Amino acid sequence: MRRLLSLPIRYKLMLLAGFVLTGAMLSVISFSIFNEYHERRYAIEERAGMIGGVLAANVMSAVLFSDASDASKTLHSLINVPDIRAARIMTSVGNTLATYTTSRHEFSPPDWAMPARFEIRVPIMSENAKIGTLFLVVSNASLWQALRTNAQRTTVLMALLMLLALAAASKVGRYITDPIEILAKTARHISSTRNYQLRVTNYADDELGHLIDDFNTMLEEIELRDTQLETNIEQRTVQLRQAKEQAETANRAKSEFLSRMSHELRTPLNSILGFSQVMAGDPALDEDHRDSTNEIFKAGRHLLELVNEVLDLAKIESGRLQLSMETVPLEDVVMECFALIEPLAIKRNLNIERPNMSHMAVRADRIRLKEALLNLISNAVKYNRDHGHIRLSIESRLEHRLRIVVSDSGHGIPEDKLDDIFLPFNRLNAEFSDIEGTGIGLTITRRLIETMGGTVGVHSVVDKGSSFWIELPASTVDEVTQPEQVKKRLHARPGLQCTVLYVEDNPANVKLMVRIFRSLPYIQLITANTPEIGLQLARANPPALVMLDINLPGMDGYELLGRIRAESWGKNLPAIAISANAMQCDIERGNSAGFEAYLTKPVDLNQLNDTLVGLLDPGSMATEEMT
Amino acid sequence: MKTYLRVLLLLFFCPAWSLGQGMVSESAVKAAFIYNFIKFVEWPANTLPTGHIRLCLVGHDDKLQVAIEQMVGKEAQGRILEIANVQRSDLPGNCQVLVISSNEDRVAEILRMVGEAPKLTISDAADFIDDHGMIGLNSVDHKVQFDINVNSARRAHLKISAQLLKLARRVVQ
Ligand SMILES: Nc1ncnc2c1ncn2[C@@H]1O[C@H](COP(=O)(O)OP(=O)(O)OP(=O)(O)O)[C@@H](O)[C@H]1O
Ligand SMILES: [Mg+2]
Numbered sequence: 001m002r003r004l005l006s007l008p009i010r011y012k013l014m015l016l017a018g019f020v021l022t023g024a025m026l027s028v029i030s031f032s033i034f035n036e037y038h039e040r041r042y043a044i045e046e047r048a049g050m051i052g053g054v055l056a057a058n059v060m061s062a063v064l065f066s067d068a069s070d071a072s073k074t075l076h077s078l079i080n081v082p083d084i085r086a087a088r089i090m091t092s093v094g095n096t097l098a099t100y101t102t103s104r105h106e107f108s109p110p111d112w113a114m115p116a117r118f119e120i121r122v123p124i125m126s127e128n129a130k131i132g133t134l135f136l137v138v139s140n141a142s143l144w145q146a147l148r149t150n151a152q153r154t155t156v157l158m159a160l161l162m163l164l165a166l167a168a169a170s171k172v173g174r175y176i177t178d179p180i181e182i183l184a185k186t187a188r189h190i191s192s193t194r195n196y197q198l199r200v201t202n203y204a205d206d207e208l209g210h211l212i213d214d215f216n217t218m219l220e221e222i223e224l225r226d227t228q229l230e231t232n233i234e235q236r237t238v239q240l241r242q243a244k245e246q247a248e249t250a251n252r253a254k255s256e257f258l259s260r261m262s263h264e265l266r267t268p269l270n271s272i273l274g275f276s277q278v279m280a281g282d283p284a285l286d287e288d289h290r291d292s293t294n295e296i297f298k299a300g301r302h303l304l305e306l307v308n309e310v311l312d313l314a315k316i317e318s319g320r321l322q323l324s325m326e327t328v329p330l331e332d333v334v335m336e337c338f339a340l341i342e343p344l345a346i347k348r349n350l351n352i353e354r355p356n357m358s359h360m361a362v363r364a365d366r367i368r369l370k371e372a373l374l375n376l377i378s379n380a381v382k383y384n385r386d387h388g389h390i391r392l393s394i395e396s397r398l399e400h401r402l403r404i405v406v407s408d409s410g411h412g413i414p415e416d417k418l419d420d421i422f423l424p425f426n427r428l429n430a431e432f433s434d435i436e437g438t439g440i441g442l443t444i445t446r447r448l449i450e451t452m453g454g455t456v457g458v459h460s461v462v463d464k465g466s467s468f469w470i471e472l473p474a475s476t477v478d479e480v481t482q483p484e485q486v487k488k489r490l491h492a493r494p495g496l497q498c499t500v501l502y503v504e505d506n507p508a509n510v511k512l513m514v515r516i517f518r519s520l521p522y523i524q525l526i527t528a529n530t531p532e533i534g535l536q537l538a539r540a541n542p543p544a545l546v547m548l549d550i551n552l553p554g555m556d557g558y559e560l561l562g563r564i565r566a567e568s569w570g571k572n573l574p575a576i577a578i579s580a581n582a583m584q585c586d587i588e589r590g591n592s593a594g595f596e597a598y599l600t601k602p603v604d605l606n607q608l609n610d611t612l613v614g615l616l617d618p619g620s621m622a623t624e625e626m627t
Numbered sequence: 628m629k630t631y632l633r634v635l636l637l638l639f640f641c642p643a644w645s646l647g648q649g650m651v652s653e654s655a656v657k658a659a660f661i662y663n664f665i666k667f668v669e670w671p672a673n674t675l676p677t678g679h680i681r682l683c684l685v686g687h688d689d690k691l692q693v694a695i696e697q698m699v700g701k702e703a704q705g706r707i708l709e710i711a712n713v714q715r716s717d718l719p720g721n722c723q724v725l726v727i728s729s730n731e732d733r734v735a736e737i738l739r740m741v742g743e744a745p746k747l748t749i750s751d752a753a754d755f756i757d758d759h760g761m762i763g764l765n766s767v768d769h770k771v772q773f774d775i776n777v778n779s780a781r782r783a784h785l786k787i788s789a790q791l792l793k794l795a796r797r798v799v800q
Binding site for chain 1: 660663666667702703704705788790791793794
């Protein structure tokens with residue numbers, strides 16, 4: 001039954017037609033056979049009766065006169081009637097007068113059929129009196145033969161008709177199933193290709209035709225809706241793009257504004273800083289004024305840092321940050337950072353833990369990496385508890401990356417604030433404490449590292465401590481170019497007080513230098529971001545040494561050196577060139593221009609130390625092994 | 628099948644009923660023949676009386692007379708058979724069938740007297756039909772047979788049925 005149900009409609013129709021036809025045919029065939037049997041039987045009987053009547057009349061005289069030979073002769077005329085197989089004449093007294101029988105009567109009747117022969121009796125009459133009886137044995141053979149041929153013929157005919165009918169049913173079935181199949185196929189096609197432009201051709205005006213029409217109408221509606229949707233989406237996309245462009249333009253304008261403003265602010269700030277330092281160094285100043293001048297200097301420096309960082313951020317955001325990617329040995333960078341941070345750490349009695357990092361290197365911009373790392377380490381120092389510890393570790397990560405982790409034992413950061421600390425000017429209430437900072441360090445750190453293709457992350461437990469990490473692509477350290485690491489730090493001999501002027505326009509370099517000189521409490525570093533300010537500061541308080549950047553705005557380092565040498569105080573002033581131009585010809589030019597030393601960026605601490613010691617007071621400054 | 632068998636059995640064990648079995652007398656057979664002859668003869672219109680048909684017996688054959696008297700009252704041609712004994716002097720007389728017994732010595736004379744009157748003449752006298760009699764009876768080996776002179780009958784305006792003619796031993800036209 002289930003197999004039947006799953007047959008295609010066409011076959012079901014054919015099956016139905018087959019059943020109906022077979023039934024109809026069987027009944028027609030049996031009816032016709034039945035009919036024919038009776039008709040033929042009747043005809044045979046009638047004929048036999050007629051022949052019998054004639055015979056009876058003909059043998060009447062023979063019976064009357066008991067003439068057996070004549071009776072026999074008469075009966076023998078039956079030879080021309082093959083249906084009548086035998087005959088017999090009986091007189092009224094019960095004697096047989098004559099018999100007749102065919103020579104071929106011994107055939108056997110078909111066993112499945114009715115009697116193959118039947119008998120009819122015809123009375124032999126004379127003068128209204130019955131004088132005898134004529135018995136005739138009539139064969140049904142011709143009847144059966146006729147029936148058989150008839151049945152065969154009808155069956156063949158019916159079979160032909162049935163085939164025709166099945167073909168017709170199949171054809172009619174197609175009229176029903178074809179449209180359905182086309183519908184189903186189209187629906188399947190549409191659902192797989194989402195092509196709603198397809199239509200099903202309609203041939204008929206029946207229910208299926210209406211179904212197809214409805215289907216097409218539905219498709220039309222979907223298509224209409226689709227096109228409307230598309231135009232809507234297009235409009236929205238255009239609107240969104242416009243909005244985005246507007247926002248980007250606005251953001252660019254903001255960054256532009258910030259960077260311009262910061263730049264404009266930096267020059268006067270540098271003057272303030274420089275001169276307040278010069279003032280503070282004046283021995284004629286009394287204690288109160290010196291304190292006030294120091295306050296001016298501190299506030300100014302804070303403002304300058306802020307301005308510099310805002311400028312950095314603006315630069316990063318506007319994509320104007322220039323990076324020089326190279327292989328940076330981790331040992332160097334970490335060493336330099338800790339050297340800078342050490343005084344503060346010692347002040348707070350922090351325990352610093354560092355692994356051996358030789359032969360480990362990442363691909364990064366050396367200065368920017370140092371800036372980022374310095375930020376993390378200085379945070380670890382700033383937000384630590386007294387007598388706490390700081391641990392630096394390196395982990396190898398997947399895809400050939402290195403992770404630098406800075407862990408501290410500070411008060412930690414609540415989980416829900418972890419995202420906020422990377423936002424600019426977000427200090428998590430640290431602004432209300434006496435911990436110095438602007439709240440922009442982590443923002444810059446993340447932006448810098450991400451611009452270098454790395455990632456920055458944090459893990460923190462409140463009251464236990466925090467772990468900040470930087471992840472960067474690993475690189476291999478070139479053994480030849482790696483300078484021999486001598487763990488040294490600048491060391492000044494007590495009692496020697498002097499001033500060093502540093503003219504550099506890049507705030508990052510300035511910041512670095514300021515940190516380097518923090519460990520030399522007896523050397524006062526005065527910085528200037530333009531040659532003009534530098535000259536003014538030097539005129540006001542001639543320094544013991546100048547460090548000049550070569551690429552300066554307005555005039556380059558060579559010209560500035562020329563101006564300094566033209567002054568009375570500058571004739572024999574020691575001068576160091578600090579430049580990113582590291583070609584041999586650049587160094588030669590520097591030396592011939594009158595520089596006592598030519599250092600290339602990034603500045604090597606040892607080299608700077610040696611140079612400073614050699615130039616400031618040969619013999620009075622010494623190097624000391626770092627522990 | 629049964630029918631068929633029965634036919635076969637009858638064919639072999641019940642041969643045609645014949646005379647000379649000593650069962651029926653020759654006179655009785657002759658009487659029956661005479662009676663049957665009447666059935667196959669057609670008289671001219673209006674020559675047959677309504678209601679009966681009269682058979683006249685000429686000559687003295689007591690056996691035959693007795694046998695014929697057995698037939699009286701039977702029907703032939705839709706009429707009751709009557710019988711009458713007639714003398715030669717009465718001839719031709721009022722009868723439709725004239726049976727002349729074989730012991731009558733003046734058969735020819737009788738026939739002449741009857742002439743062409745529509746009377747069926749029957750006799751078991753020898754050569755009866757050659758004497759212009761119509762139906763002559765004779766028995767060979769106890770088997771009764773008959774001859775017919777169609778010519779004589781025609782002259783008397785009688786028509787003898789072909790059915791009868793085909794049974795006759797000899798037919799004179
Ligand atoms: N190691 C740390 N432990 C606890 N809190 C920290 C740590 N590092 C950063 N924070 C929190 O995240 C805030 C943002 O740090 P971020 O370095 O951006 O700014 P800052 O240190 O306050 O100032 P600066 O811009 O000078 O670095 C800090 O104010 C501090 O509250
Ligand atoms: Mg910070």
